[in-house]
Amino acid sequence: MRSPAGNAELALLLEVSGTPKPGNVDRHRDLADLRFEHFLAGAVGARDGLALAADGAAVGPAFERAVEGMATQEGGNTQFGALLLLVPLVRAAREELSQPVAEAVVQETTVGDAASFYRAFDHVDVGVDDPPEDMATLDVRRGADAIPALEERGLTLFDIMERSVPGDGVAREWVRGFDRSFAAAERLAAADGPISDRTAAVFLSLLAERPDTLVATRHDEATAREVTDRAAELVADDALETDPEAVEPFAADLVDRGVNPGTTADITAAGLFIGLEHGAIEL
Template sequence: MRTPAQQAELALLLEVAGTPKPGNVDRHRDLEELRFEHFLAGAVGARTGLDLAADGEPVGTAFERAVKGMAAQGGDNTQFGALLLLTPLVRAARDDLTRATVSSVCENTTVADAAGFYRAFDHVDVFVDEPPADMEPLDVRRGSDAIPALEERELTLFDVMERSVPGDDVAREWLTDFERSFGAAERLADTDETEPLSKRTADVFLELLAERPDTLVANRRGEDVATSVSERAAQLLADDGLESDPDALEAFADDLVSRGINPGTTADVTAAGLFIALEREAISV
């Protein structure tokens, strides 16, 4: 039987193996400077931090260690957002992996946890929008240099996530009891077990993308582009669009990659859903 940390590592590996996931790295597609093997190495590197979460270490400590290990490969940032979801989920799995339990884990984070989150930015380059002028001292891109301002304001990690919504759907999961992550797990459990899990994962990714514009795309390319990507995903799912044109999804995936449009937040939620489904034995490998 796998430990929660092993399940989380497997979830990261299964997420990147799902194909096609339009705009994202999968086993058939690389991005210009980010390749499939970088994600494999990132998942393995994150394991030590995930083990710390499973052992009951503070969320911030475990997250920073997971990010440090993840970043020790040539692609730099592969799974930062996914680890920000998986770390409290793994910590919650020590007791009972429910929305109430993970909500309690998140709400009871401390200023020290927030400091660990900020230190994680010392290890990796993460895309973040410019903060308002009054929030510049708390700019996460400052990494550990921002910790004195964080401590002065006595902000917990949950407080930091609260200040990131709207605009960041990974942070939004922290505030909604991981609503979409648990929903993704339920969808994975309802998929056809006779099909490869890589395809089932990609199917759920596309459903999530169709339902809600990806916030990473919105922050990088604008709300209109993010909305158009979601609308295209919805069109493919509607009226048996994929059955009438089986090549349409592959073409959509290739188009987003060629345009540099990366729905990475949707991939993060998919990874969290995979972990929940694996840990609850709703899917098996």
């Protein structure tokens, strides 16, 4: 029987193995500077941090350790956002992997957890928006240099996530009780076929529902909305069931344009973990 840390590592591996996932690395498609094997190595490298969370460590230090291990491969940031979802979910699984328990885990985070979160940015480059002017000293891209300002304001990690909504879809999961992650788990359990196909289908359904915030950050809101509208058309046509090849032009176009719906992939990974933990996904 796999431990929660083992299921979290497996969720990362299953997420990158699902195909097609338009704009993202999968087992059939690499990006120019980020390849399938980087994601495999990132998932394995994150295991020690996930194990810390499973053993009861605080969310911040466990997350920092997971990111540090993830970053040992040469591709750079492979699963930062996914780990920010998985670490508190793994921590919640010590008691009960439910939305109320997961909410309690993140709401009980401390200033020390926030400091660890900031230090994680010293290990890898992460695409984030410029902060509001009154938050410039708390820009996460400053990494550990921002910790004195963080401590002066007494902000917990949950406080930081609250201030990142609505522009960050991963932060929204923290604030909204991981609602999309748990919904993704239900869809994965209800779908038919190999888990790689189900992963691709759930990814596309999530992308069709809400514009990806990483796309909005790296490009603009209009691009994020266009991607969501195109995904919604494919979902409405049931393309992955009736004509999987119909998704390929969309996937190729996003890669060619450098449009990467990474936040949607992060939520998919969280859904896979929840499904594995609940026994709804059997391998």
